[in-house]
Amino acid sequence: MNGTEVVAGALQTASSEISIWTMFWNAHFVVKVVMLGLLASSVWCWSIIIDKELLFRRERRSMDRFEEVFWSGQSLEELYRALSERPNNAMAAVFVAAMNEWKRSVENSGRAVTNLTQRLDKVLDVTIQREVERLESKLLVLATIGSASPFIGLFGTVWGIMNSFRSIAASKNTSLAVVAPGIAEALFATAIGLFAAIPAVIAYNKLQAEAAKQQARVEGFADEFSAILSRQIDERIAAE
Amino acid sequence: MAINWSEPGLPVSGAIHVLCIVATLVAFSTPPKFEDMSESVPVEIINAEEPNQIAKGEKSAKEAKPDPKPRADKVAAVTETKPDSAMDKRDVVTPPSRPPSTEPETKPTPPQPPKVAEPVKPEPPKPQPKEEVKDEALLKAEKKPEPPKPEPPKPERKPEPPKPEQPKLDPTQLAKLIEQSKPAQPKADPNTKPFNPNDIKKMLESKEKPAMAASTGAEVNKTASLGAPNATGPKLNPSQKGQFGDAIKDQLSQCWSPPAGVMDGHTLKPMIKFNLQPDGSVIGQPVVMNDQSSPAFRAMADSAMRAIRKCSPFKIPAQFAPFHNDWKDTTVIFDPKDILG
Numbered sequence: 001m002n003g004t005e006v007v008a009g010a011l012q013t014a015s016s017e018i019s020i021w022t023m024f025w026n027a028h029f030v031v032k033v034v035m036l037g038l039l040a041s042s043v044w045c046w047s048i049i050i051d052k053e054l055l056f057r058r059e060r061r062s063m064d065r066f067e068e069v070f071w072s073g074q075s076l077e078e079l080y081r082a083l084s085e086r087p088n089n090a091m092a093a094v095f096v097a098a099m100n101e102w103k104r105s106v107e108n109s110g111r112a113v114t115n116l117t118q119r120l121d122k123v124l125d126v127t128i129q130r131e132v133e134r135l136e137s138k139l140l141v142l143a144t145i146g147s148a149s150p151f152i153g154l155f156g157t158v159w160g161i162m163n164s165f166r167s168i169a170a171s172k173n174t175s176l177a178v179v180a181p182g183i184a185e186a187l188f189a190t191a192i193g194l195f196a197a198i199p200a201v202i203a204y205n206k207l208q209a210e211a212a213k214q215q216a217r218v219e220g221f222a223d224e225f226s227a228i229l230s231r232q233i234d235e236r237i238a239a240e
Numbered sequence: 241m242a243i244n245w246s247e248p249g250l251p252v253s254g255a256i257h258v259l260c261i262v263a264t265l266v267a268f269s270t271p272p273k274f275e276d277m278s279e280s281v282p283v284e285i286i287n288a289e290e291p292n293q294i295a296k297g298e299k300s301a302k303e304a305k306p307d308p309k310p311r312a313d314k315v316a317a318v319t320e321t322k323p324d325s326a327m328d329k330r331d332v333v334t335p336p337s338r339p340p341s342t343e344p345e346t347k348p349t350p351p352q353p354p355k356v357a358e359p360v361k362p363e364p365p366k367p368q369p370k371e372e373v374k375d376e377a378l379l380k381a382e383k384k385p386e387p388p389k390p391e392p393p394k395p396e397r398k399p400e401p402p403k404p405e406q407p408k409l410d411p412t413q414l415a416k417l418i419e420q421s422k423p424a425q426p427k428a429d430p431n432t433k434p435f436n437p438n439d440i441k442k443m444l445e446s447k448e449k450p451a452m453a454a455s456t457g458a459e460v461n462k463t464a465s466l467g468a469p470n471a472t473g474p475k476l477n478p479s480q481k482g483q484f485g486d487a488i489k490d491q492l493s494q495c496w497s498p499p500a501g502v503m504d505g506h507t508l509k510p511m512i513k514f515n516l517q518p519d520g521s522v523i524g525q526p527v528v529m530n531d532q533s534s535p536a537f538r539a540m541a542d543s544a545m546r547a548i549r550k551c552s553p554f555k556i557p558a559q560f561a562p563f564h565n566d567w568k569d570t571t572v573i574f575d576p577k578d579i580l581g
Contacts, residue, residue, distance in 0.1 A: 019269045043257050047249030054248070172500075 020188070027185040028163050034156035034189050038149055042196035045145045048138045049203040056210045059135070062089040063217065070095070090131035090218045097127040098225055106236070117230045124222045132215045139207055146201035153193015160186025277507075312457025476566045484560050484567055491554055492572065493579050496547035499539040508534075510541040513571040514548055518564045521553035529571065544574040 024035060066089060069079060080099045087093040101123045105116045164182025168174060476484060514526035526548050528541045560567060 019271075020265050039257065039261075043250070043253050046253030046256060047251075049249070050252050051247045051249035054246075058246075 023185045031156045031160045038192040038196050041145050045200045052207050059089050063091045066091050091221050094127045094222050135211045142200045142204040146197050149193045149197040153190040156189025157186040314456045316456035476563045489579050491551050495550040508537050508540045509573050509575045510544045511573045520556040
C-alpha cells in the first residue's frame with residue numbers, strides 16, 4: 001500500500017501544472033530575487049538600447065545637415081547665431097564652443113591673438129571629450145549586464161539545484177518526478193540571465209562601434225575647423 | 241509621469257517586457273507532455289473446442305497417481321532437494337517434508353503406506369520355495385550350514401521348521417536328499433551363489449561396474465516407477481488457475497515490501513518463476529523472466545525474490561493439491577497495484 005501511494009503521489013505532483021508562473025512562484029527566495037533582478041536589468045538594458053539607438057540616429061542626421069550647411073559657404077557668423085542657443089549635435093557643440101572662444105578673444109579688442117590657436121585646440125579637445133562622453137554614456141551598463149547576467153543566472157540555477165537536492169535528501173526520494181520541478185525552476189533563472197545578456201552584448205558591440213564612428217567624425221570636423229580658424233588667426237597677425 | 245519623447249527607452253522597454261512575459265505565460269501555460277507509453281496486452285486465441293474440453297475434462301487422460309514414486313533400492317544417505325527437471329525425475333525422490341500445520345488436508349500422504357507395503361509383497365514368495373525345499377531336505381539341511389543370507393528374516397525361520405521333524409531323520413535317505421537339495425538351493429536363491437573359495441580371485445578381479453546400480457531414495461520402493469502423470473495429468477481450468485494465482489498473491493502480499501522510492505511502479509513489474517513442491521515449499525532459485533538492467537528494476541526484482549523466499553512454504557489450498565503438475569512451475573508478476581493494492 002505504502003509503495004503504491006508514494007508512486008501515485010509522485011505521479012500526481014509530476015503531472016500537476018508546471019506553468020512559468022508556478023515555476024517562478026515555487027522557486028526559492030534567493031532564486032526569486034535573482035530572477036526579478038535579471039528581469040529588471042533586462043528592462044533597463046533594453047531602455048538603454050532604445051534610447052541610444054534613437055540618439056545616434058538623431059545625431060547622425062543632424063550632423064549630416066550641419067556639415068551640409070557648414071560647407072555650403074554660408075557665413076559662419078550666421079551659423080553661429082542660429083546654433084549658439086541650442087547646439088543639437090556633437091559637431092555643432094564643437095563648432096559653437098570654438099566660435100565662443102574665437103569671438104571672446106578676437107572681438108573684445110583683438111589683443112589676445114598670440115596664444116589663441118592653443119586655446120582653441122584646448123577648447124575643441126574638451127568639447128569633443130564631453131560630447132563623446134555623452135554619446136557613450138550608459139554603454140558600460142550594457143557591457144556589465146552582458147557579461148554579468150549569465151553568471152547571476154547561473155548562481156540562481158546552482159542555488160535552486162542545491163535546494164532541490166537538499167529536499168531530495170530530506171524526502172529520501174530519488175525519482176525524477178520529484179527532482180524535475182526544482183531543476184526546471186532553477187534552470188529558469190539561467191534562461192532569464194541569458195535572455196538579458198544576449199541582447200546586451202550584441203547591442204553593446206553595435207553601439208560602441210557607432211559611438212566610435214561618430215567620435216572620429218567629430219574629431220575630423222574639429223581638426224578641419226581648427227585649421228580654418230588658425231588660418232584666420234595667421235591672416236590677422238599678418239595684417240596687423 | 242510624463243514620457244520624455246527624446247528618451248522613451250524605459251517605458252517602451254518596460255512595455256515590451258510585459259508583453260513578452262504575458263506571451264510566455266500564455267504560450268507555456270501547459271508544458272508539453274510526453275505521450276504515455278501504451279502497454280501491449282497479450283491476447284491468447286482459443287479454439288472453440290478448447291473451452292469445451294476445459295469444461296468437460298479429458299476423458300481419455302491417464303489417471304494421475306497422487307504421489308508417483310520412483311523406484312528405490314536403497315535408502316539414500318543424503319537427500320537433496322532440487323527443482324525436478326526432466327533429468328532428475330528418474331532417480332531422486334524428494335521427501336515431502338510437509339509441516340503439519342501448513343496443510344490440514346493432505347491427499348498425497350495417505351497412499352504412501354500401501355506403496356511401502358507393496359514392495360514387501362514380492363519378498364514373501366521368495367522364502368517359500370526355499371522352505372519347501374528345506375522340508376524335503378531338512379535332515380541334510382541341519383547338518384549343512386546354510387550359506388549366509390543377507391536378509392535377516394530367513395535365519396529366524398529356518399531353525400524353526402527343522403525342530404518338529406527331527407525325529408523323522410532317516411540316514412538312508414540322506415544321500416538322495418543331498419542330491420535333491422543341491423540343485424534346489426541355487427534355484428531357491430539365484431541371487432546368492434553358494435560360497436566357492438575358487439571364485440574369490442575371480443570376484444576380486446572383476447572390475448566391471450554392476451550392470452544396474454542400486455538407485456537410492458528416501459524409502460525403499462521395489463516396484464518400478466509406474467510413470468509420473470506429467471503430461472496428461474489433470475489440469476486446472478482457467479478459473480481455478482486464477483484462484484490459485486490469487487491464493488499465491490494473497491500470501492505474497494504479506495511477505496512483500498517493495499523498495500520505497502521506486503516511483504514508476506507501473507512499468508517495473510518483475511515476472512518471477514519459481515518451482516513449488518507439493519507441500520508448497522519453494523525449491524531452487526526463483527528466476528526473473530523479464531530481466532532489465534535498471535537499478536530500480538533490480539531492486540524491485542530482489543525484493544520480489546526475498547518475498548518468495550520469505551513466504552515459502554506457501555499454503556496450498558486443498559482443492560489444488562491433486563494438480564501439482566500444473567502449478568509446480570508458478571510464475572507471478574509482481575505488480576504493486578495487483579498484489580498490494
